[in-house]
Every structure is written in C-alpha cells, then in structure tokens.
Amino acid sequence: MSKKLWGGRFEGATAASVEAFTASIHYDSRLYKYDIAGSRAHATMLASHGLLSREELADIISGLTAIEAEIDAGTFEFRQDLEDIHMNIEKALMDRIGAAGARLHSARSRNDQIALDLRLYLRDECDRLMELLDATRRAFVVLARKYMGQVMPGYTHLQRAQPVLISHHLLAYYEMFGRDRERLVDCRKRINIMPLGAAALAGTGLPIDRQQVADILGFAAITANSMDTTGDRDFAIEFVSCCTLIQIHLSRLSEELVLWSTQEFSFVDIADRFCTGSSIMPQKKNPDIPELIRGKTGRVVGSLMALCTLLKGLPLTYNRDLQEDKEPVFDVVDTVSASLAIMAELLANLVFNTGRMEEATRTGFMTATDLADYLVLKNVPFREAHGIVGRIVAFCLDRGCELVDLTVKDLGQFSSVIEKDVFEVLSVNGSVNSRISAGGTAIQRVEEALSLAEHNMGIKS
Numbered sequence: 378m379s380k381k382l383w384g385g386r387f388e389g390a391t392a393a394s395v396e397a398f399t400a401s402i403h404y405d406s407r408l409y410k411y412d413i414a415g416s417r418a419h420a421t422m423l424a425s426h427g428l429l430s431r432e433e434l435a436d437i438i439s440g441l442t443a444i445e446a447e448i449d450a451g452t453f454e455f456r457q458d459l460e461d462i463h464m465n466i467e468k469a470l471m472d473r474i475g476a477a478g479a480r481l482h483s484a485r486s487r488n489d490q491i492a493l494d495l496r497l498y499l500r501d502e503c504d505r506l507m508e509l510l511d512a513t514r515r516a517f518v519v520l521a522r523k524y525m526g527q528v529m530p531g532y533t534h535l536q537r538a539q540p541v542l543i544s545h546h547l548l549a550y551y552e553m554f555g556r557d558r559e560r561l562v563d564c565r566k567r568i569n570i571m572p573l574g575a576a577a578l579a580g581t582g583l584p585i586d587r588q589q590v591a592d593i594l595g596f597a598a599i600t601a602n603s604m605d606t607t608g609d610r611d612f613a614i615e616f617v618s619c620c621t622l623i624q625i626h627l628s629r630l631s632e633e634l635v636l637w638s639t640q641e642f643s644f645v646d647i648a649d650r651f652c653t654g655s656s657i658m659p660q661k662k663n664p665d666i667p668e669l670i671r672g673k674t675g676r677v678v679g680s681l682m683a684l685c686t687l688l689k690g691l692p693l694t695y696n697r698d699l700q701e702d703k704e705p706v707f708d709v710v711d712t713v714s715a716s717l718a719i720m721a722e723l724l725a726n727l728v729f730n731t732g733r734m735e736e737a738t739r740t741g742f743m744t745a746t747d748l749a750d751y752l753v754l755k756n757v758p759f760r761e762a763h764g765i766v767g768r769i770v771a772f773c774l775d776r777g778c779e780l781v782d783l784t785v786k787d788l789g790q791f792s793s794v795i796e797k798d799v800f801e802v803l804s805v806n807g808s809v810n811s812r813i814s815a816g817g818t819a820i821q822r823v824e825e826a827l828s829l830a831e832h833n834m835g836i837k838s
C-alpha cells in the first residue's frame with residue numbers, strides 16, 4: 378500500500394476497515410470536473426504570483442487535462458486508499474508529471490477545495506434545474522392554451538366548490554413552478570461565491586490572489602471569512618430546500634393526476650406509454666409515474682432533514698461530518714431532475730376528458746355562491762343571503778334536483794328579490810365569467826394570464 382499524501386507523521390499504515398469507512402471516492406468522483414477546473418484556476422493564480430514556474434504550470438495544466446480525459450473515458454482507476462476525489466486526482470498528477478504536481482496544493486486545503494467543488498457543482502445544477510422547470514412550465518402553458526375556455530369543478534376540501542376554467546387550474550402550477558425558479562435564482566447568488574484561499578480554516582500566508590481565481594471560475598465575489606467558508610454548508614441546505622419545494626409541488630400535481638385518472642373522476646387520460654399494468658389484474662392501467670414522483674418526495678424531504686441534522690451540532694470550522702453532505706445532495710439532484718423531466722413529458726401527452734369535467738360542474742350546487750352574490754347585489758346582507766341559499770340547497774336536496782332546475786316561483790318562496798335574471802348567474806359559464814377580480818377565473822382574466830405566460834415562455838399564441 379502506498380504512503381498517504383498526508384502520511385508524514387504516521388508510522389503505521391491505516392487499517393483497511395478505516396480506509397473503507399472514511400472513503401468518499403465512490404460518490405465524490407462525481408465532482409471530478411469541478412475539482413479539475415478548480416485546480417487549473419488555482420495553478421494559474423499560483424503561477425502569476427511566482428509560486429509556480431511557467432513550465433510547472435504548463436505541466437500541471439496538461440497533466441490535469443490528460444487525467445480529465447481518462448476519467449471522461451472511464452479508464453481512470455479510482456482508488457479507495459486515496460480517500461476522495463481531491464487526492465485521487467492529485468496523486469495521479471504527481472505520478473504523471475512528477476515534481477510540479479507536488480506544488481499544486483500550496484495555499485490550499487481539502488477543506489476549501491471541497492467547498493469550491495460543491496459550489497461549482499451546485500451552480501451548474503441550479504442552471505440545469507431552471508431549464509427543467511421551464512420545460513415543465515411551458516408544458517402547462519401549452520395545455521392551458523389547448524383547453525382554454527373549458528370548465529371543470531374547482532375544489533376545496535376535495536369537495537366541489539365553484540366552477541373554474543381548466544386553464545386557470547393549470548396556470549396555478551405555472552405560478553408554483555415559477556416561484557420555484559425564482560428561489561433557485563436567489564439561492565444561486567449565495568452559491569456563486571468563491572471559497573478557495575480560506576485554506577484549512579484561517580487563510581494562508583502565501584501571496585495569493587483570491588479575486589483572480591474567482592474571475593477565472595466566473596464567481597461573482599469571494600467569501601469574506603475563512604472560518605465561515607470552510608465550515609459553511611448553508612448554501613447546500615438552501616439548495617436542497619429549494620429542490621424540496623419543487624418536489625412537493627410535483628407531488629401535489631401527481632396526487633391530482635392519480636385522482637383524476639381514476640374511474641371515479643375520469644378527468645384525464647394518461648398515455649399508455651406512461652402507465653403500467655398489473656401482473657394479476659388484466660384490466661388495470663396504473664398511473665405509476667405520478668405515484669412514484671409522489672413517493673420520491675419522501676426521500677427528498679428526508680435528505681433535507683439529513684443535511685439540517687448534519688449541520689446543527691458542528692463547531693466551527695471543518696469537521697469530517699461534512700463529508701456526509703454529498704450523498705443527500707446528489708440524491709436530491711438526481712431525484713428532482715428525473716421527476717421534472719418525466720413530468721414535462723407526461724404533461725405533453727396528457728388528454729383531458731373535457732365532457733366529463735364539464736358534466737361534473739353541473740352537479741353539486743356549484744353556483745350557490747353566485748346565487749348568494751346575486752342576492753347581495755339586490756341589497757340583501759351577505760350573511761342573510763348565505764342562509765337563504767342554504768335553505769334553497771336543502772330544498773333541492775329534498776327534491777333531488779339542481780339549482781338550475783328550479784323555477785322563479787320555487788326560488789321566490791325563499792326571497793322576493795329573485796327574478797328571471799337569476800338564471801344567468803346559475804349557469805356554469807355565467808358563474809365562471811363573473812369572477813373578474815384580478816387573478817380570478819373569468820375567461821378575460823385567464824386569457825390575460827395565459828398571454829403573459831406565453832410571452833414569458835417565448836411561446837407565440
């Protein structure tokens with residue numbers, strides 16, 4: 378077994394069990410591109426301040442490029458006895474280019490190096506997730522255009538409440554995923570700050586230029602406190618909490634899709650290629666995709682809890698506990714990315730059963746609030762109007778009919794102000810189109826919201 382890069386003060390070899398327990402290479406190898414980009418920038422800065430010669434810099438750069446190509450090609454041999462991605466690459470560099478490789482780690486520690494790798498990685502993942510969110514948001518806008526003008530029941534407590542436009546319901550998700558995007562934009566600002574130069578925890582006495590490294594790597598600023606820099610992971614928790622909200626929104630949507638695809642609702646048809654069957658019940662077509670997205674929300678929330686718990690008791694600055702941050706972060710990235718991608722695809726293939734949805738608005742007294750508002754406009758106090766309509770609903774229940782089935786004479790028994798014009802407000806379309814308040818479901822308001830969404834997503838209507 379080779380001597381460790383940190384082995385100077387050690388006499389005995391590390392126990393195999395300890396190597397296995399402490400290694401992170403089996404998952405942090407995923408950061409290799411960022412680790413190499415960081416080393417390139419660091420070496421360039423060291424060379425411009427006389428800490429590396431031009432020749433040494435050239436050797437380091439070409440060595441790192443060759444290593445990167447090997448890792449890309451899958452021919453690089455990752456070694457557990459070298460613990461992590463940083464030392465696997467550094468050792469390979471020393472083996473490849475000799476003396477110059479041994480100078481790369483000047484003014485740097487793995488403590489600021491891992492902070493750098495993670496920030497570079499998460500910065501890219503923020504950008505990727507924003508693209509995936511946009512694809513999902515675009516799918517909602519396309520659906521909202523396709524079904525513009527069609528009605529469905531709006532629910533509270535999962536009880537039929539008031540009729541709404543299908544597009545209004547769809548654009549609610551457009552808004553939710555829009556906020557998720559804004560959160561990522563904001564979170565990215567705090568990720569995009571350059572940690573290198575904090576060294577182990579206290580900074581370095583070597584003449585470095587942190588701003589130069591930040592410029593090379595495209596960071597907006599450098600971190601202000603070396604101790605905070607090496608101990609901080611709140612940027613990772615913030616990122617994971619942004620992802621958790623995305624997944625929670627996906628989960629709510631999934632729940633609706635599962636419900637809507639039941640025979641009881643029959644509001645949507647999820648394309649065959651997004652469903653699976655049962656091995657025993659030949660008639661089954663199951664909505665596995667939304668079910669799994671909903672199920673995977675548990676592990677995302679779990680990862681958020683894992684990270685919060687990981688950080689809560691740590692004294693400043695770096696503690697090895699922090700190595701445990703990466704698996705939850707990676708799992709969240711993979712889970713949320715895959716869920717968003719498949720949901721966008723599913724939405725693009727979703728078909729609404731508009732006849733059935735419209736039919737569902739015609740039962741359940743969904744225009745009862747409209748009738749109360751009608752009475753209010755005829756000067757009846759709202760509380761009184763509420764009571765009157767309640768009694769009318771009870772009357773209908775008794776008769777087994779809906780509000781629209783009543784005559785003016787029937788209605789007149791409950792309030793003398795009710796006239797023939799009442800039927801306009803009792804119709805589903807009349808109800809929907811009366812909701813003209815800003816953000817309401819009237820066709821006029823939804824058309825405005827949809828046009829704006831199309832504009833924002835670069836869709837021509």
Ligand code: ARG
Nearest residue numbers: 401461487488491697699700
């Ligand atoms: N693998 C470590 C981690 O992920 C890198 C930093 C290790 N630093 C140390 N002093 N052992 O956190």
